[in-house]
Amino acid sequence: MNQNIMIVGVGGQGSLLASKMLGHVVMQAGYDVKVSEVHGMSQRGGSVVTYVKYSDQKVWSPVINEGEADIIISFELLEATRWVSFLKKDGTLVVNDQQIAPMPVIMGTAQYPEDVAGKLRGLGVNLKLFDALHLAEKAGNAKATNVVLMGAVANAMDFPEEMWQKALEECVPPKFLDLNRKAFALGRSQK
Amino acid sequence: MKQLLLGNEAVARGLYEAGCGVVSSYPGTPSTEITECAAKYEEIYAEWAPNEKVAMEVALGAAIGGRRAFCGMKHVGVNVAADPLFTASYSGVNAGLVIGVADDPGMHSSQNEQDSRHYAASAKVPMLEPADSEDSCTYAKLAFELSEKFDTPVMLRMSTRISHSQSLVEIGERQELPLKEYQKNPAKYVMMPAFAKPKHVVVEKRTEALREYAETAPINQIFWGDTKIGVIAAGSTYMYAREVLGDKASYLKLGMVNPLPVRLIQDFAAKVDTLYVIEELDDVIETHCRKIGVKVIGKDLFPWIGEFSQKLIAEKLFGKAEDTYTFPETVPMRPPVLCAGCPHRGLFYVLNQLKVMVSGDIGCYTLGASAPLSAMDTTICMGASISGLHGFNIARGEESAAKSVAVIGDSTFIHSGITGLIDISYNQGISTVIVLDNSITGMTGHQQNPTTGYTLKGDPTAKVSIEKVCNAVGINRVRVVDPYNLEETRKAIEEELAVKEPSVIISRRPCALLKYVKHNPPLKIDTERCRGCKVCLKMGCPAISVVNGKAVIDDTLCVGCGVCTELCRFGAIGKGAETK
Numbered sequence: 001m002n003q004n005i006m007i008v009g010v011g012g013q014g015s016l017l018a019s020k021m022l023g024h025v026v027m028q029a030g031y032d033v034k035v036s037e038v039h040g041m042s043q044r045g046g047s048v049v050t051y052v053k054y055s056d057q058k059v060w061s062p063v064i065n066e067g068e069a070d071i072i073i074s075f076e077l078l079e080a081t082r083w084v085s086f087l088k089k090d091g092t093l094v095v096n097d098q099q100i101a102p103m104p105v106i107m108g109t110a111q112y113p114e115d116v117a118g119k120l121r122g123l124g125v126n127l128k129l130f131d132a133l134h135l136a137e138k139a140g141n142a143k144a145t146n147v148v149l150m151g152a153v154a155n156a157m158d159f160p161e162e163m164w165q166k167a168l169e170e171c172v173p174p175k176f177l178d179l180n181r182k183a184f185a186l187g188r189s190q191k
Numbered sequence: 192m193k194q195l196l197l198g199n200e201a202v203a204r205g206l207y208e209a210g211c212g213v214v215s216s217y218p219g220t221p222s223t224e225i226t227e228c229a230a231k232y233e234e235i236y237a238e239w240a241p242n243e244k245v246a247m248e249v250a251l252g253a254a255i256g257g258r259r260a261f262c263g264m265k266h267v268g269v270n271v272a273a274d275p276l277f278t279a280s281y282s283g284v285n286a287g288l289v290i291g292v293a294d295d296p297g298m299h300s301s302q303n304e305q306d307s308r309h310y311a312a313s314a315k316v317p318m319l320e321p322a323d324s325e326d327s328c329t330y331a332k333l334a335f336e337l338s339e340k341f342d343t344p345v346m347l348r349m350s351t352r353i354s355h356s357q358s359l360v361e362i363g364e365r366q367e368l369p370l371k372e373y374q375k376n377p378a379k380y381v382m383m384p385a386f387a388k389p390k391h392v393v394v395e396k397r398t399e400a401l402r403e404y405a406e407t408a409p410i411n412q413i414f415w416g417d418t419k420i421g422v423i424a425a426g427s428t429y430m431y432a433r434e435v436l437g438d439k440a441s442y443l444k445l446g447m448v449n450p451l452p453v454r455l456i457q458d459f460a461a462k463v464d465t466l467y468v469i470e471e472l473d474d475v476i477e478t479h480c481r482k483i484g485v486k487v488i489g490k491d492l493f494p495w496i497g498e499f500s501q502k503l504i505a506e507k508l509f510g511k512a513e514d515t516y517t518f519p520e521t522v523p524m525r526p527p528v529l530c531a532g533c534p535h536r537g538l539f540y541v542l543n544q545l546k547v548m549v550s551g552d553i554g555c556y557t558l559g560a561s562a563p564l565s566a567m568d569t570t571i572c573m574g575a576s577i578s579g580l581h582g583f584n585i586a587r588g589e590e591s592a593a594k595s596v597a598v599i600g601d602s603t604f605i606h607s608g609i610t611g612l613i614d615i616s617y618n619q620g621i622s623t624v625i626v627l628d629n630s631i632t633g634m635t636g637h638q639q640n641p642t643t644g645y646t647l648k649g650d651p652t653a654k655v656s657i658e659k660v661c662n663a664v665g666i667n668r669v670r671v672v673d674p675y676n677l678e679e680t681r682k683a684i685e686e687e688l689a690v691k692e693p694s695v696i697i698s699r700r701p702c703a704l705l706k707y708v709k710h711n712p713p714l715k716i717d718t719e720r721c722r723g724c725k726v727c728l729k730m731g732c733p734a735i736s737v738v739n740g741k742a743v744i745d746d747t748l749c750v751g752c753g754v755c756t757e758l759c760r761f762g763a764i765g766k767g768a769e770t771k
């Protein structure tokens with residue numbers, strides 16, 4: 001058994017917490033794991049990607065290549081299109097229905113693609129699209145979008161709820177725990 | 192107990208467990224977290240030095256003084272520190288000295304793709320290369336042992352994928368070491384010709400001894416699988432190869448990449464049918480194999496450029512390409528941008544408007560080179576903005592000096608800008624230099640530096656005054672502007688360009704991401720006043736876009752810096768409270 005999960009988005013959207021949570025859950029389950037992220041230049045509003053790989057055997061390469069991801073979690077719509085080639089043919093794409101225009105689009109030198117969801121479904125991708133930002137606001141803070149997304153992803157994975165709750169406790173500061181539990185539950189409710 | 196650690200965190204853990212007492216480094220992606228994590232251990236003295244040369248000299252001094260010491264940097268940092276490195280190889284150490292170097296194949300955050308293994312070979316010091324976090328911790332400890340056993344600095348070669356990947360590490364206890372005795376010994380530590388000549392003989396003998404060690408070193412490991420294919424690899428390429436080939440191949444994993452073993456490679460080669468050397472960047476291992484008469488397939492098949500992956504290796508070996516989803520349209524790029532509220536933006540907007548030649552440097556402000564600001568002509572290496580501008584203006588004359596500026600960040604100015612400024616002042620140059628003082632080392636993720644008033648450990652300390660440094664080296668015209676004030680900034684630059692003497696403008700405003708910087712509420716667009724002229728887009732703020740003919744401000748990004756209000760001719764951008 002091995003699983004390859006990618007978390008993609010725009011620098012500054014909080015994907016680090018998401019990969020940290022996932023790392024925690026996977027370790028509790030006793031798997032070998034590698035988490036790979038790129039720091040530095042790309043943090044400044046650029047496209048960012050984190051790879052999480054786990055297995056009941058040893059995990060060798062820390063990166064995921066095209067066609068290898070079981071699940072891709074995209075914090076933004078355009079980023080889902082950028083990375084969709086990394087998804088396995090029977091993989092799941094979980095997408096936050098939020099658009100952040102990149103500089104070339106703002107400048108008018110490039111177009112933000114229209115009807116992204118339709119085009120992704122047209123490829124035959126197993127797409128779970130929902131407004132995680134809205135749910136996070138409902139839970140009490142837009143910053144919890146990442147945890148809402150993790151709630152939705154938990155549905156596509158086999159780990160028991162207690163492990164996710166424990167990971168939440170370990171990864172978020174105590175004073176934000178209630179808010180994040182709410183956010184996680186809202187994500188979980190997205191079937 | 193096992194912990195999930197970044198490669199860089201694991202190196203820091205290794206330093207701690209090895210009883211390392213002194214760390215002096217200069218930040219640089221992907222090496223920075225080694226030193227940041229080491230600084231969290233109370234038992235370790237850790238500092239940011241002004242540059243890598245100073246850092247390495249501090250660490251060497253500490254090692255000579257009897258404490259195990261470490262110094263970390265990115266690959267190009269070794270260019271700066273090469274001078275002490277080459278002679279530290281001759282002097283050797285007392286307590287162990289380990290130099291951590293992080294390469295960046297693929298140039299995720301770098302200006303070139305140099306392979307630091309050449310430094311180990313030409314400075315004749317051993318180099319270890321871990322392949323995951325567990326290796327990173329154990330190799331860091333081993334590096335100290337080798338350093339003391341062979342009386343040499345030891346280099347630890349990291350790379351982006353190893354530094355910035357987390358994997359499980361078995362945590363151990365710290366070994367407390369007493370301060371080693373220091374004995375005056377000019378023949379060892381005074382490297383003048385009379386002493387250096389016999390030392391060179393020692394260095395060559397040491398290399399032979401190290402090569403012998405490499406033959407049986409526990410970190411040069413063979414993993415037998417099918418012997419039709421043999422693979423020699425180190426670091427991340429070993430991991431990629433193992434993922435692709437599993438037990439369909441046999442592997443020689445080199446944990447020590449300088450010096451390289453001879454018999455070990457020859458014996459391995461004799462037992463496999465086809466032998467591949469898989470190495471990122473240069474052909475260091477391959478060249479060695481050829482030299483010792485071992486036939487391998489290397490750079491004929493694998494690229495010289497960029498990062499490898501399991502997919503690349505699979506394609507080169509089997510030509511197989513997976514059938515994958517392809518999005519039916521071109522996906523717009525998402526390049527990194529200056530953050531909303533970044534103080535560099537106002538300055539680059541003005542430089543763009545003034546149409547001057549901008550001799551650039553390295554830092555967040557290098558993003559001023561991208562559209563729409565497009566206000567940078569050159570970027571070479573840290574410090575080159577000032578000295579490069581001096582040369583440019585000497586070549587092109589006084590008129591050029593009236594139409595050109597150098598831009599350099601505060602950390603970069605301290606790192607290697609001051610010497611360039613001295614050159615201008617001493618040699619009667621008339622160039623204009625702009626120091627972008629955002630009170631932090633931004634690019635590498637907010638490290639303190641000598642101008643910020645805080646140490647790496649967070650203690651308050653003396654603050655280097657950029658103004659006074661400029662005055663002291665002979666620059667009489669030094670002035671400070673607020674880059675949020677476009678008019679003031681433009682006027683200052685025009686005035687300083689007009690005078691026929693050297694000047695420094697300090698563009699001062701702290702980074703908008705610093706915790707102590709208070710943000711204003713997001714600005715609002717008065718849609719009745721907005722004419723959709725798009726002038727506000729010219730400064731490249733990620734918080735502003737134009738949708739359906741009207742400007743829109745993303746209030747999750749806007750920090751209310753107000754620079755855009757200075758651009759709008761219709762008064763359409765205002766504070767939330769003022770407009771509806």
Ligand SMILES: Cc1ncc(C[n+]2csc(CCOP(=O)(O)OP(=O)(O)O)c2C)c(N)n1
Pocket residue numbers: 217218219220243265267268271302553554555556573599600601602603604627629631632633634635
């Ligand atoms: C020799 C060398 N060392 C380190 C680096 C990594 N690096 C690039 S820019 C920079 C410092 C940037 O800080 P500053 O000059 O204050 O500008 P800011 O990013 O804050 O705008 C560093 C450490 C490098 N490129 N070259």
